[in-house]
Amino acid sequence: MTAWTGSAGAMRPGDPGALPTPVLVVGTGLMGASVGLALGRAGVVAHLRDHDARHVEGARSVGAGTVRPPGDVGLVVVAVPPDALGTAVVEALREWPQAVVTDIGSVKAAPLSAVAAAGEDSARYVGSHPMAGSERSGPWAASADLFDGRAWAVTPHQRSAPTAAAAVRALATTCGATVVELSPADHDAAVARISHLPHLMAALVAGSLLGCPPEHLALAGQGLRDITRVAAGDPALWRQIVAANAGQLRGLLESVRAQLDALLTGLAGDSVLETLLQRGVDGTRLIPGKHGARDPLQSVLYVAVPDAPGRLAQLFADAGQSGVNVEDLRIDHDPTRPVGLVEIVVTATSAPTLARSLAERGWSVHS
Amino acid sequence: MTAWTGSAGAMRPGDPGALPTPVLVVGTGLMGASVGLALGRAGVVAHLRDHDARHVEGARSVGAGTVRPPGDVGLVVVAVPPDALGTAVVEALREWPQAVVTDIGSVKAAPLSAVAAAGEDSARYVGSHPMAGSERSGPWAASADLFDGRAWAVTPHQRSAPTAAAAVRALATTCGATVVELSPADHDAAVARISHLPHLMAALVAGSLLGCPPEHLALAGQGLRDITRVAAGDPALWRQIVAANAGQLRGLLESVRAQLDALLTGLAGDSVLETLLQRGVDGTRLIPGKHGARDPLQSVLYVAVPDAPGRLAQLFADAGQSGVNVEDLRIDHDPTRPVGLVEIVVTATSAPTLARSLAERGWSVHS
Numbered sequence: 001m002t003a004w005t006g007s008a009g010a011m012r013p014g015d016p017g018a019l020p021t022p023v024l025v026v027g028t029g030l031m032g033a034s035v036g037l038a039l040g041r042a043g044v045v046a047h048l049r050d051h052d053a054r055h056v057e058g059a060r061s062v063g064a065g066t067v068r069p070p071g072d073v074g075l076v077v078v079a080v081p082p083d084a085l086g087t088a089v090v091e092a093l094r095e096w097p098q099a100v101v102t103d104i105g106s107v108k109a110a111p112l113s114a115v116a117a118a119g120e121d122s123a124r125y126v127g128s129h130p131m132a133g134s135e136r137s138g139p140w141a142a143s144a145d146l147f148d149g150r151a152w153a154v155t156p157h158q159r160s161a162p163t164a165a166a167a168v169r170a171l172a173t174t175c176g177a178t179v180v181e182l183s184p185a186d187h188d189a190a191v192a193r194i195s196h197l198p199h200l201m202a203a204l205v206a207g208s209l210l211g212c213p214p215e216h217l218a219l220a221g222q223g224l225r226d227i228t229r230v231a232a233g234d235p236a237l238w239r240q241i242v243a244a245n246a247g248q249l250r251g252l253l254e255s256v257r258a259q260l261d262a263l264l265t266g267l268a269g270d271s272v273l274e275t276l277l278q279r280g281v282d283g284t285r286l287i288p289g290k291h292g293a294r295d296p297l298q299s300v301l302y303v304a305v306p307d308a309p310g311r312l313a314q315l316f317a318d319a320g321q322s323g324v325n326v327e328d329l330r331i332d333h334d335p336t337r338p339v340g341l342v343e344i345v346v347t348a349t350s351a352p353t354l355a356r357s358l359a360e361r362g363w364s365v366h367s
Numbered sequence: 368m369t370a371w372t373g374s375a376g377a378m379r380p381g382d383p384g385a386l387p388t389p390v391l392v393v394g395t396g397l398m399g400a401s402v403g404l405a406l407g408r409a410g411v412v413a414h415l416r417d418h419d420a421r422h423v424e425g426a427r428s429v430g431a432g433t434v435r436p437p438g439d440v441g442l443v444v445v446a447v448p449p450d451a452l453g454t455a456v457v458e459a460l461r462e463w464p465q466a467v468v469t470d471i472g473s474v475k476a477a478p479l480s481a482v483a484a485a486g487e488d489s490a491r492y493v494g495s496h497p498m499a500g501s502e503r504s505g506p507w508a509a510s511a512d513l514f515d516g517r518a519w520a521v522t523p524h525q526r527s528a529p530t531a532a533a534a535v536r537a538l539a540t541t542c543g544a545t546v547v548e549l550s551p552a553d554h555d556a557a558v559a560r561i562s563h564l565p566h567l568m569a570a571l572v573a574g575s576l577l578g579c580p581p582e583h584l585a586l587a588g589q590g591l592r593d594i595t596r597v598a599a600g601d602p603a604l605w606r607q608i609v610a611a612n613a614g615q616l617r618g619l620l621e622s623v624r625a626q627l628d629a630l631l632t633g634l635a636g637d638s639v640l641e642t643l644l645q646r647g648v649d650g651t652r653l654i655p656g657k658h659g660a661r662d663p664l665q666s667v668l669y670v671a672v673p674d675a676p677g678r679l680a681q682l683f684a685d686a687g688q689s690g691v692n693v694e695d696l697r698i699d700h701d702p703t704r705p706v707g708l709v710e711i712v713v714t715a716t717s718a719p720t721l722a723r724s725l726a727e728r729g730w731s732v733h734s
Contacts (some may be wrong), residue, residue, distance in 0.1 A: 005580055080603045131588050142570045144468065145671045151586050169570040180585045190583030198594045200630070204623050205565045214386070218547045218559030219518050220654055221498050227565045228654065231647035238644050246634035252559025253631055256571050259426040266619075267613035277605050280570025280598035283577055287587055287595065304512045312693045316683025326679045328698070341516070366510040 008207065019170040020074030020100055022047055028059035030134055031104055032079030038065030038175035041144040047073070058139035063315060067347055073325035078111075082240035086114025086328055093120045100167040101125045105315075107244040108155045108184035123161045126168045129153040129191070130177055137234060145176070152177035155184045161259030192248035197231050199238060200253070208230040222330075298327060299351035301344045304364040315342060315363065322357035324350040386537040387441030387467055387705060389414055393455055395426035398471055400445030400509030401642050403431030405542035408511045414440070425506035442534055445470035445478075449607035453481025456494075460487045463705060466532040468492045473558065474611040475522045475551035478701045489516040493535045494551060496520040496558070497544055514542070519544035522551045559615035565696055567620070589697075665694060666718035668711045671731040682709060682730065689724035691717040 023039060025032045028050040036046040036059060046065030050056040060067050076099050078085065085105045092101045093115065101124055103111055108127040115122045132150040134141055152172035156165040157346040165181075172179045182190065203284065206228040211215070259276060267274030305311050319326060328345035346354050351367060358365045385410050385549065390406060392399045395417040403413040403426060413432030417423040427434050443459040443466050452472045459468045460482065468491055470478055475494040482489045499517040501508055519539035524533040532548075538548045549557065573595040575582070576696050609616065626643060633639030684694060693711035718734060727731045 073534075081530065128398040131586050132561060143669070145669065145708075145731050145733055148671045148731075151588075153586055178583065182582055185587075186580075186583065190579075192588050193575060193579055193583065194587045194591050197516070197575060198591055201568050201572050202590075202594055203644050203650075204626060205568050206501050206648075206650030206654075207643065207646030208560060208619055208622065208650065209653050210566060210646060211651065212557075212560055212595075213553075215547065215549055216553065216560065217653060217655055219498050219520055219554075219557050220561045221518075223597040224561050224565055225570075225654055226558055226596055227569055228647070228651050229593055230590040231644075232651040235641060235644035235646075235648055237368075242640055242644075242729050243634065250631065252575055253627060254606065255635075257624060257627045257631070259571060260620060260627065264620055264624070265618065267610065267617060273609055274602060274606050275600035276410055276567070276574065277570050277598075279574030279577060279610075280595070281573070281602055282598075283570075283573030284595050286576050286579065286584060287592055302510070302512070304515050310690075313689075313691070314689035314694070316680075317687035320680035320687075322599035322680075323677075325677055326683070326709075341512075345519070366512060 018166050019044065020167050021155065021173050022070045022073055023077060023171075024049060024070055024073045024092075024096070024099075025059075025074045026050070026092060027078060027080035028052075028055045028064065028139050029079065029081075030137050030139065030141050031130070031146075032077070033062060033139035034132075034144070034146040035077055035079060035104065035171075035175060036143035037062065037142055038147055040065060042174045042176065044359060046077075053071040055139055059142065059294060062139055062142055064139060064142060064199075066081045075099060075171065076101045077171065080105075081237065082107060082110075082244045085111045085244075089125060090114055090120055091198070091252040093125060099124065100164045102128050102168045102171065104128055104130055105244075106195075106241045108153075108187045109247075110244045112157055112352040114182050122157065122159045124164050126157070126160045126164045127187075128168050128172065129155070130172065130175070132177070137237075147172070148176040149175050151180045153187050153190075154181045155187045156180050156181065157184055180285045183327040188245055188248045192252055196242055196249055197252045197256070198241065200249075201226050201256070217219055239265075295347050297352040298345050299348045299367060300367050301345060301346065301351060301355055301358070303341050303342045303358060312342070315358075318358055318361045318363065319344065319354065322354045324354040324357070326354075375407075385418050385533050388410065389533050390442045390444060390460075390538075391416060391437055391440045391466075392426075392444045392446060393417070393459060393464070394447035394719065394723060395419075395422045395431065396446065396447060397504050397508050398497070398513075399444070400426040400429060400431040401511070401513040402444055402471065402538075402542060402728065404429065404511035405510055405514055409541045411541065413444075413447055419551055422506055427508065429509055431506060431509060432686055440504060441465040442466060442538065443468045444538065445472075447472075448604065449474060450612045451476045452611075453689045455491060457485040457487055466491065467531045467536065468679035469495050469535045471495055471497055471632075473562075473608045475520075475554045476614075477611045479551050489524065489526045493527045494522045494529045494554075495535050495539065496522070496554060497539065497542070499544075504604075514539075515543040517544045518547045520554050520557075521546050521548045522554045524550065524551055529651050549551070555612055555615045559612050559619055563609055563612055563616055564619045564623070566600070567609065567616075568623070569595050570599040573675045580666055586680075625686060650658050659732075666734060667713050668713065668718060668722055668725070669733050670709045670711060670725060672709050679709070685725055685728045685730065686711065686721065689721045689727075690722040690726070 024047045025036050026047050026049050039046045047070040048056050048059050048065045073096045078088045080088045089111045115125050130152040132146050154168050169179050260300050262272045330343045354364045380684050391414045392403050393416050395415050406413045414437040415423050415426050415432045424691045440463045445455045447455045482492050497519040499513050521535050536546050555575045629639045697710045
């Protein structure tokens with residue numbers, strides 16, 4: 001269980017490195033077609049296959065690769081929906097007895113079990129999971145940039161060959177992603193906690209809005225929008241993901257239910273409620289990245305921006321003029337309000353410079 | 368139970384309109400001091416009072432008003448923590464028998480009950496609740512802009528005088544906010560659903576990260592950061608808020624627990640899971656604002672931005688050059704990744720223009 005992130009900085013995204021070729025992509029929806037496009041950007045022409053003729057033709061038409069059958073295959077990338085993953089991986093291992101096989105599904109123990117259950121040699125199989133996606137679907141929504149800068153989990157196992165893991169790492173870096181290496185079980189435990197449980201909780205919060213009078217929803221702010229955003233994802237896909245990771249999710253869900261039980265006895269404000277809220281604060285501090293963790297080296301400036309054409313663009317232009325590097329920003333507004341608030345995150349040392357520069361250009365800035 | 372939002376567009380923020388003066392602000396933390404600053408911006412000097420001499424001096428020093436005692440008072444704005452709210456409102460009604468009294472706390476039935484229980488005439492009391500705040504606290508973090516463009520709930524009740532409600536609406540619009548009028552019970556039901564339940568769920572998700580190995584957290588993406596962001600809020604304040612609205616929250620929490628119970632029996636992928644996920648999708652579509660609801664008139668462009676000084680500022684400058692009005696944007700990156708993805712929301716008709724303009728300037732853009 002080690003995080004392997006060393007090569008991403010050293011390796012130029014787009015360098016095919018140790019990638020075995022030809023590459024066959026099985027399943028040409030958004031994810032598979034994006035792999036084809038990302039490989040093409042690096043000079044590797046992917047061979048495309050899909051049961052759905054419309055999808056494979058769509059992937060070809062957007063430039064994701066060729067539909068010509070490969071004579072030989074170095075690496076098979078299985079990119080089919082979760083329910084079909086195990087079968088497709090087993091078929092790939094049988095059809096291409098010399099190839100390394102990976103998949104890019106959201107759950108990793110299940111396809112490995114399918115390989116073992118089918119009696120296949122799993123040395124050539126190493127699963128993987130790029131942490132990227134889109135609310136859209138199908139090859140027409142694919143993009144060569146989809147994986148740029150994203151984490152891509154690579155999950156070797158006890159029987160996998162080191163060369164197979166190296167091939168899958170090369171796939172990830174060639175597509176522009178950063179490799180995070182962990183075991184299949186660790187991967188599934190991780191995504192249960194950081195993705196699948198949060199998705200279900202977001203769906204519960206969003207679902208609780210059904211039947212809510214519109215005038216109540218008029219009080220909604222950015223917090224509610226942020227919490228529920230992921231719940232808009234494709235329910236058919238998420239049903240398969242959650243079902244495939246039910247084993248890892250059960251314990252987490254039981255823990256949440258136990259905390260809800262305790263909370264319902266302690267709502268009047270006793271220590272149960274305090275503990276739950278403090279755990280929440282502590283948890284947010286563990287999350288890497290610029291939103292979750294409070295970085296003492298960064299400052300936030302708040303700028304009021306009228307919701308009128310050109311004003312936001314003018315703010316960006318003025319911020320650019322200041323010479324300060326903007327680390328992050330967030331906009332809070334809705335169509336019924338005349339003014340939006342823009343949060344600009346900069347290093348603490350450069351915040352006074354940007355604040356002064358924007359104020360001189362007539363912006364209302366506070367920190 | 369009607370939403371009253373008519374005057375915000377017609378009334379210039381900063382126009383004191385029908386505001387009774389002098390205004391006394393009781394409690395000069397972030398919220399009270401921001402009310403003072405916003406009133407000052409509109410030409411109304413607030414009188415400031417706080418048990419904490421450091422706070423009242425802080426509020427004065429940032430320009431939130433005067434510490435000179437008022438000879439007479441037209442409107443008292445009570446801005447103390449939830450646990451102290453009822454007592455402070457009753458005291459204000461007794462001390463200033465001619466004044467309108469409001470408060471700006473997060474829960475509205477409890478202070479009204481305190482007024483009734485104390486035997487006070489509640490005609491002069493109308494509670495309110497600006498939907499604004501900050502992760503920071505204290506008068507030093509206050510801002511005249513805090514309420515600009517935000518919803519401000521005003522909650523008349525059966526015994527309140529129309530003139531009292533009008534005075535509180537004038538306070539809200541003078542501070543730059545948009546009035547949403549509903550009953551105290553409706554307000555509390557609304558915030559239980561759109562704010563307090565989501566906060567508790569976010570805290571449960573964030574709390575579930577405790578003990579998570581750092582290499583698992585390396586897979587975290589924007590979704591987790593968005594879902595958990597509000598859980599970083601002050602736990603002492605949120606304990607008081609949740610406890611004061613326990614009655615409205617109980618039914619919502621029981622419904623969530625019942626759905627969790629059902630889910631734990633249906634995790635393998637049956638209809639319980641599908642229903643929960645579909646309810647989530649449907650719920651997100653109810654939320655007003657640019658993130659939650661899918662607006663068919665808007666498009667999203669994705670731009671890959673190297674995480675290097677000046678690149679984001681350059682993107683803003685280039686976007687400004689295109690002449691297209693940016694409706695919204697979001698940045699997804701973390702410090703371990705070399706490239707960030709910027710999502711730019713524009714009207715569907717202007718998306719091709721911006722995409723072409725940015726591509727011509729060398730940006731990698733996809734939609």
